[in-house]
Amino acid sequence: MSRHEAAEVFVQEAKDLLERLEQLLLDLEGEPEDVQLVDAVFRALHTLKGSGAMFGFDRLADFVHGFETAFDQVRKGKVAVTRDLIAVSLDSRDHIRRLMDDEDCPDADGDAVLARLQAAIAAPAPPTATSRRQTWRIRFHLPANAMVTGVNPLALLDELRDLGPCTVVAQTDALPTLELLAPLDCCLSWDVVLTTEHGRSDIEQVFIFVIDEMDLEIEAVPPAEERWRLGDILVERNDVAQVAVEEAAAAQEPIGSLLVQAGRLSPDKLAAALGEQQHVRAEAQASRASATVRVPADRLDDLMNRVAELVIAQSKLEQIAGESRDPELNSVAEEIARIALGLRDTTMSVRMQPISALFGRYRRLVRDLSEGLNKEIEFVTFGEETELDKTVIERLGEPLIHLIRNAIDHGIEPASERLELGKPARGRIALSGRHSGAEVIISIQDDGRGLDPDAIRARAESRGLLAPDAAVTDAELFQLIFAPGFSTAERVTSLSGRGVGMDVVKRTIDELRGRIDLESVRGRGALMSLRLPLTLAIIDGLLVRVGQSRYVIPLAAVEECVELSREREVASQNRSFLNIRNSLVPYLKLRELFGMQTPPDPYQKIVVVSAGEQRVGLVVDEVIGDHQTVIKTLSPLHADVSAFSGATILGDGSVALILEISHLVAEGQQDDAALRRAS
Amino acid sequence: MSKVVLTVDDSASVRQLIRMTLVGAGYQVVEAGDGREGLAKAQASPADAVITDINMPNMNGIDLVAALRKLSAYHGVPIVCLTTESDDEVKQAARAAGASGWITKPFRPEQLLAVVKKVLGA
Numbered sequence: 156m157s158r159h160e161a162a163e164v165f166v167q168e169a170k171d172l173l174e175r176l177e178q179l180l181l182d183l184e185g186e187p188e189d190v191q192l193v194d195a196v197f198r199a200l201h202t203l204k205g206s207g208a209m210f211g212f213d214r215l216a217d218f219v220h221g222f223e224t225a226f227d228q229v230r231k232g233k234v235a236v237t238r239d240l241i242a243v244s245l246d247s248r249d250h251i252r253r254l255m256d257d258e259d260c261p262d263a264d265g266d267a268v269l270a271r272l273q274a275a276i277a278a279p280a281p282p283t284a285t286s287r288r289q290t291w292r293i294r295f296h297l298p299a300n301a302m303v304t305g306v307n308p309l310a311l312l313d314e315l316r317d318l319g320p321c322t323v324v325a326q327t328d329a330l331p332t333l334e335l336l337a338p339l340d341c342c343l344s345w346d347v348v349l350t351t352e353h354g355r356s357d358i359e360q361v362f363i364f365v366i367d368e369m370d371l372e373i374e375a376v377p378p379a380e381e382r383w384r385l386g387d388i389l390v391e392r393n394d395v396a397q398v399a400v401e402e403a404a405a406a407q408e409p410i411g412s413l414l415v416q417a418g419r420l421s422p423d424k425l426a427a428a429l430g431e432q433q434h435v436r437a438e439a440q441a442s443r444a445s446a447t448v449r450v451p452a453d454r455l456d457d458l459m460n461r462v463a464e465l466v467i468a469q470s471k472l473e474q475i476a477g478e479s480r481d482p483e484l485n486s487v488a489e490e491i492a493r494i495a496l497g498l499r500d501t502t503m504s505v506r507m508q509p510i511s512a513l514f515g516r517y518r519r520l521v522r523d524l525s526e527g528l529n530k531e532i533e534f535v536t537f538g539e540e541t542e543l544d545k546t547v548i549e550r551l552g553e554p555l556i557h558l559i560r561n562a563i564d565h566g567i568e569p570a571s572e573r574l575e576l577g578k579p580a581r582g583r584i585a586l587s588g589r590h591s592g593a594e595v596i597i598s599i600q601d602d603g604r605g606l607d608p609d610a611i612r613a614r615a616e617s618r619g620l621l622a623p624d625a626a627v628t629d630a631e632l633f634q635l636i637f638a639p640g641f642s643t644a645e646r647v648t649s650l651s652g653r654g655v656g657m658d659v660v661k662r663t664i665d666e667l668r669g670r671i672d673l674e675s676v677r678g679r680g681a682l683m684s685l686r687l688p689l690t691l692a693i694i695d696g697l698l699v700r701v702g703q704s705r706y707v708i709p710l711a712a713v714e715e716c717v718e719l720s721r722e723r724e725v726a727s728q729n730r731s732f733l734n735i736r737n738s739l740v741p742y743l744k745l746r747e748l749f750g751m752q753t754p755p756d757p758y759q760k761i762v763v764v765s766a767g768e769q770r771v772g773l774v775v776d777e778v779i780g781d782h783q784t785v786i787k788t789l790s791p792l793h794a795d796v797s798a799f800s801g802a803t804i805l806g807d808g809s810v811a812l813i814l815e816i817s818h819l820v821a822e823g824q825q826d827d828a829a830l831r832r833a834s
Numbered sequence: 835m836s837k838v839v840l841t842v843d844d845s846a847s848v849r850q851l852i853r854m855t856l857v858g859a860g861y862q863v864v865e866a867g868d869g870r871e872g873l874a875k876a877q878a879s880p881a882d883a884v885i886t887d888i889n890m891p892n893m894n895g896i897d898l899v900a901a902l903r904k905l906s907a908y909h910g911v912p913i914v915c916l917t918t919e920s921d922d923e924v925k926q927a928a929r930a931a932g933a934s935g936w937i938t939k940p941f942r943p944e945q946l947l948a949v950v951k952k953v954l955g956a
Contacts, residue, residue, distance in 0.1 A: 300932070302909075302910050303903065303909050303910060303932065304903070304913075304929070304932045304933065304934055305883075305910055305911055305912035305913055305932075305933075305934030305935075305953060306934055307910075307912070307953070307955045309955060310952065310953070310954075310955030313955065314952065339909055339910070363935070364929070364934060364935035364936065364953075365929075367926070367929070368929065
């Protein structure tokens with residue numbers, strides 16, 4: 156590896172570290188006492204300093220050294236974590252970022268930041284104790300009268316769980332038969348494996364009131380690498396003799412069940428030992444969590460493309476095999492189909508990233524913006540573990556910034572106004588992610604003033620987006636804020652309200668084949684939900700035929716298929732309406748829309764699709780069935796064809812176009828509106 | 835429904851301290867000035883937990899604990915005794931009589947709250 160390449164690796168690593176550092180500092184602000192966080196901050200700085208110096212980023216290394224020295228005071232417990240300290244630390248972190256891009260930025264800037272850091276580290280704090288993470292084996296047996304005297308075993312177990320991750324197995328060997336059972340006697344004992352930073356005395360503290368009357372064993376469990384085999388664990392736990400284990404092991408069968416069968420081990424003890432084995436393994440794996448490989452993103456894209464090609468080739472093979480009726484060929488085709496689908500799922504899962512990466516960025520944004528606007532805002536996130544395709548995550552970054560800015564700037568009222576309205580002075584913005592079918596819903600909720608329908612209406616009319624007397628629902632009105640050039644902010648602030656933004660948000664979400672739902676209660680707040688497909692590369696589609704051509708309708712949008720009987724068509728009196736269970740649904744004849752000359756099939760079908768709240772029926776000749784659709788984008792020449800979102804290659808090599816549902820629904824609804832006006 | 839804690843102590847100031855601490859944490863507090871009154875109030879309406887002093891006129895805390903444990907309504911109800919520092923024998927006697935735990939005097943409000951939460955399992 157050349158020196159230049161090595162430096163590139165450093166820059167990538169340093170960027171990650173700085174991102175992490177920012178998260179840690181923000182976490183630390185919330186939990187200033189957390190020793191682990193302090194240690195983690197210190198480690199990140201230490202790594203930065205070390206590798207910076209190694210790769211010739213001397214000025215960066217010098218600065219980080221100053222930062223680290225200051226933070227060492229916090230680590231040693233001499234200085235408490237304060238809001239001020241975090242603010243300066245964040246600035247220091249930003250300065251490191253600056254040094255990475257621009258090694259020549261003036262020294263004075265760095266010195267100024269360090270001086271502020273020094274100033275923030277003035278107040279001494281009481282030292283705090285630190286200790287190492289350790290796994291303990293705890294076995295306890297409460298006195299028989301424990302429950303009568305108000306000792307609650309469940310509460311004790313909960314207290315143990317508060318100390319760290321626990322594996323609990325109850326031992327029921329001493330439990331008498333039902334007729335002998337005294338309901339108030341405590342006959343159970345418990346085996347617990349606990350991993351915690353707390354020491355033995357903290358564990359004993361849990362049992363403080365009963366410790367003198369009970370059997371309690373607390374032993375340290377050796378680290379995982381040394382022994383993983385069940386037999387060793389059983390011997391170490393004194394549950395079985397070494398000889399018995401060796402005898403059982405010789406029989407080449409699961410050792411645990413063998414020992415139980417031989418009556419040398421109770422099933423509960425086996426369960427406890429197995430629990431310990433799993434617990435220790437899980438802990439070992441958690442501490443080895445960094446067993447990941449970094450892969451350039453374009454290789455992932457490449458892999459996805461190849462998998463997509465494979466899926467297409469596989470469907471060709473399936474078709475040929477089906478026609479040939481050769482059993483051997485068919486069985487190979489089936490196997491390849493299975494492998495291809497497995498490979499597709501794995502590849503897609505590799506491309507999935509938790510949205511925590513995205514959400515994490517906004518904490519800083521909210522903090523800085525709310526400070527700039529002098530609004531106090533609590534920012535909470537839920538469902539950070541929700542996963543989305545990496546391309547979607549990348550493209551969502553900007554739109555979410557817009558929405559959050561809007562919520563802070565226009566949504567949340569100033570503290571004084573909030574208090575007058577009887578709301579808490581502190582505003583709240585919640586960002587959450589969750590799965591819903593084949594979609595991921597990302598929502599931003601604020602408890603601010605909500606959207607003002609009158610203001611939106613006035614603005615839309617003045618911009619010519621809405622006829623002055625048009626009757627529209629609030630939901631339709633709200634959608635207008637996504638129209639280009641729309642802005643209701645009375646004045647332009649430095650943050651938002653420049654009149655660009657919402658239309659860009661809308662366009663990005665459209666391009667991701669997602670949609671935006673908006674709910675708002677005046678004075679109570681607004682909820683924006685971005686509904687996004689899980690992946691952009693392959694979708695489940697419904698294959699239909701119109702004339703000679705075949706089209707794919709994204710299955711997620713399909714509500715139902717019904718027959719367009721002649722009576723139905725006549726009953727609608729050419730007004731292109733369909734009465735489905737007493738609700739009127741406009742329908743579009745794809746044949747006419749696409750200008751086809753061929754005569755329609757005698758029995759046409761209607762596929763009812765929905766986009767948001769609205770539905771429309773699409774008249775087709777035949778519904779062929781489910782189709783795994785690999786999406787190919789249309790060439791730039793066709794970029795302005797809005798009726799199709801892409802194309803796919805079918806098993807026989809022919810091309811099917813993928814219908815853009817939101818466009819068609821809008822078209823159908825327009826026809827509907829035109830007809831309503833005409834009648 | 836907030837949990838009811840019966841507080842038995844002959845010192846009004848200790849009762850006051852306990853009341854303030856527990857009411858602030860959302861518990862309901864019933865008070866009694868000695869063991870006999872405590873037993874009567876405990877029987878009149880069942881408490882979710884009992885905190886009792888040891889040295890009291892009329893009926894001491896140990897006897898109160900033993901009497902309460904004889905009532906089936908108080909099987910399994912947490913009873914915490916207030917003891918003085920390093921009074922191991924008293925602790926043992928309290929446990930033997932059926933107390934769930936103890937708090938050593940003098941205590942800070944947060945210590946009291948921690949013990950009450952511990953025995954009530956919440």
